[in-house]
Amino acid sequence: MKAASKPYLLAAPLVLFLTLTFGLSFGYEISGLTLRHFLAVLWNRDFVVSLVATLSVAAVATLVSNVGGAALAFAMLKARVGGEWVRHILQLPVIMPHLVVTVVVFHIFAQTGVLARLTWWLGFIDDPNQFPLMVFDHFAIGIMLVYLYKQIPFVAMVCFDSLRGISHRFGDVGENLGATPWQVATRVYLPLLKPTLMATALITFAFAFGAFEVPFLLGTPLWRTLPVEAYLLHINIDPDAQARSMAINVIISAISLGLALVYSSALRVVSHVRHSDGERP
């Protein structure tokens, strides 16, 4: 590929994307620049519900996976474990495809799954249908289980590597000065881990926010996440629906881009102190 043509080829999907969302389509009987598909999406109640649901699921998954992952990394540091075998155990969920984990979660936690049948067989419930709804449920428990299964080890691995790069003696020094392990974690290690956690939070949020297959397979019929909503509109034969699908994709991309910008700005603020004249006001 010639270097001169590379930027145009890279920008081509974006151009195509935008032309479709603003009404310039190929092969459809709609034409002309318009914002009506965006407005139609933004004024649609289902879109608002989807947006709130998607943000909520992504936020909860991000919060729990980062808190859980950081806590696991601290525990590993404290217990002085972290050898090759521990890394392999943590890598396993990370490299396992989401689709496989989704199927596993379905087979274990659905009302027809292993746990439901086991509890029924053990006599804890009279019928497998009495097993709590954990898949296709309103609170997205099944979706969350998939995200957490993959994201907690990912965050733990990244945080553990960062913690190992931070002198382990900070912990000794902190406790020697009279701090409790909690104080050492929150006043020493957590602030030092802030840039790493910001990065893992962005990655986990972006993934949960943009994921399609997990909420599509395990989500409740009562509400849909934005990627699922976009997909269902996309396979609709109505050309307007396809344009709205593209509009939703643009909105998802815009939110993701906005988050990336917020992240880079926040990182600049965090690192600014270290690279300034060394004085804090």
Add this chain to the structure above:
Amino acid sequence: MARITLVGVAKAFNDKQILDRLDLDIENGELLALLGPSGSGKTTLLKLIAGLDTPSAGRIKFDGSDVTLVSTRHRQAIIVFQDHCLFPHLTVKENIAFGLRARNEPRATIDRKVGEILEVVQLPGRQNSLPHALSGGEKQRIALARACVLKPRVLLLDEPFSNLDVNLRLSMREFVVSLQRVLKLTCVLVTHDKEEAFVMAERVAVLLDGRLEQVDTPENLYDRPKNKKVAEFLGEANFFPGVVADGVFTCALGSFATPWQDTRQAVGMVRYDNVQLGRHTGNTLGKIKDKVFAGRYTFYKVALAAGGELMASCKESFTLGDAVYVSCADHAMQVYSTP
């Protein structure tokens, strides 16, 4: 401050004995140097006293109370590490206040104590600086301030000057000694630098291969090392094999009085600066074989007429090939029995 007592303290890692049944008393307000080569167990012992590790055997007492199993958090034996270990994300003030905040002291008290200790370490006005903006000496002072502001029972210094350049090291030594005297701290200084130990400490404990070989004043340690191992470690020593008979040790350098009346094989030790070189009188004859000028002294390698060589340091000037008389005072010759 506290009196530290170690009773049979031992430490092993994976069946390897690092410290072997140490007994040691450190007086209230004393500055004791723990001197030994790398890997001798100095830092391990410091960590045991600080409570950052537990001994495999033995007891550690502060003022007679057993603190062996007291956590480092409650022991009040604060350690200052070689690389300072200042928290990089905290300002000087926050670093110093760290221990006070952990104790939940009121903000006004913390501000006052931080201000006072910054005056003591002569760094007022640096409280808003971050560690990376400080020089090596300033970092060391802040690390000391962070420890001293807690008024510890024991201050433990783990090779605190080894990362500093020579001039800064000298001024920091003086600074720490004066700080220790002003605050009346019981202080243990770990070092592999014998000069540093001699200059700073009231007593020096020599730790070799996990054993305390000698605990003594710098003068005694230098002039009268307890055994050949200590003498060798402290350096600048000549050794002469010989024989003891009827209270006299005889070697290539001459005959010297000893308290032993029996007959035995022995080795004599004399320090370079206790060897006297003269042009006209002396015990034995030799020839200047080599010389190295080292500022205040010149080191000479002398080939003895009776066989063997020795090193001497003196201010007199000789040239290569000069014939010299070599002698040594009775009290300067240390004699050790050989197995």
